[in-house]
Amino acid sequence: MIRHYFIIETMDGQVFNTRDYGIKIIDISVPSVEFLEETETVPGRPGAVDLGAHATRDPISIEFDFLARDLTDYPLLRNVIFRLFSHREPFYWTESRELGKRYKVRSRGFTPRQILTKGRTTIQLACNDVYAESRLRSTDDWVIDSDKLQFGMGLSGQYNPVWRYTSPFFTVYNPGDITVNPNYHDLLITIRAASSGLIIRNKTTGDEVKYNGTTTASDIFRLEPGCRVTKNSLSVLGQVTAGAYITLAPGPNEIELVNTTGAVDVTVDTRFYYF
Incomplete structure (x- = not known):
């Protein structure tokens, strides 16, 4: 069975792969882009005037487990996971099924639930830039x-890069x-x-x-x-x-x-x- 993973790239060029931290992904949910309409009402005019729309996207949601060696090791690994996602600056997130694209995100706070030596948590990645971008220039x-x-x-084979x-x-x-x-x-x-x-x-x-x-x-x-x-x-x-x-x-x-x-x-x- 293929084990999925994701990559974190910080703004200063550091790269972290979740395969190196014993993270087992349970579910990744990437919402669609939503276009929120902007309107204006005019007295006496039925309905509203369409002024266009702006793009937005709800946070990306990731549920995963991490497994420590023993009970003593659990808080140490938990803190490593905290450091993996805790950045003052935004960072880039890429999942293994789409290695050609990355999202510029910020991690929201999360609280892992401990089950003996296993931790389970769901994190939310706010995607303020909305669109994914190519990792290659x-x-x-x-x-x-x-x-x-x-x-x-x-x-496309019709157009050479x-x-x-x-x-x-x-x-x-x-x-x-x-x-x-x-x-x-x-x-x-x-x-x-x-x-x-x-x-x-x-x-x-x-x-x-x-x-x-x-x-x-x-x-x-x-x-x-x-x-x-x-x-x-x-x-x-x-x-x-x-x-x-x-x-x-x-x-x-x-x-x-x-x-x-x-x-x-x-x-x-x-x-x-x-x-």
């Missing part, structure tokens, strides 16, 4: 035998379920090209960034997370008009660079996001 090696790839990640481009016209494939938005996602687009009045346009989404300055082939022009725009690490947001970021819709995104001359080198560095 787009610029990592997306090889089929990687332990960070899995079925159900939207990979290529994230570096040498043409001003190229297609970026987003295998995820939702649009990657640098306002709150980890998306970095790096461009090396000579240009005057550079325009970056996603023809699929309609997003467009216009830079009113110039770049040389040795300059590093970046659209960074948080909608920062830099040239050689210095902000040039004041020279940008008609938007400051590009989003990536699920599926193929047709991108073009306008007003470039000579060679072009573009890298799209991001993670992808899933229900």
Whole structure:
């Protein structure tokens, strides 16, 4: 019988595997994403005006046992379990059945129930970022035998996982379920090209960034997370008009660079996001 496990990755890079702590998983419940509507009522108008919705997700619930060697060892192992989940900063949680995805979570308090040398408990992992994200970045090696790839990640034989481009016209494939938005996602687009009045346009989404300055082939022009725009690490947001970021819709995104001359080198560095 396959014994399931899960992985905890702290924000400072430490990795913990529950197989190393004698944890036996009984049940894992991952709720669906819920879209909560936002409405406004207008006097005299029937019903309500739909103002859209925002995504949320109830906590992930995990029930598990842990087995100590004897009664004396029980509180020591219990405290190790406490340390495993007690972090001031959020951490990443991955289960063995979906090794290609991880959730950014915080653990809520829990009280194990002791049964002789066995402890049983249920923990709640609050998932404030809502969506799961790929453990691999787009610029990592997306090889089929990687332990960070899995079925159900939207990979298609029609689109090769290529994230570096040498043409001003190229297609970026987003295998995820939702649009990657640098306002709150980890998306970095790096461009090396000579240009005057550079325009970056996603023809699929309609997003467009216009830079009113110039770049040389040795300059590093970046659209960074948080909608920062830099040239050689210095902000040039004041020279940008008609938007400051590009989003990536699920599926193929047709991108073009306008007003470039000579060679072009573009890298799209991001993670992808899933229900």
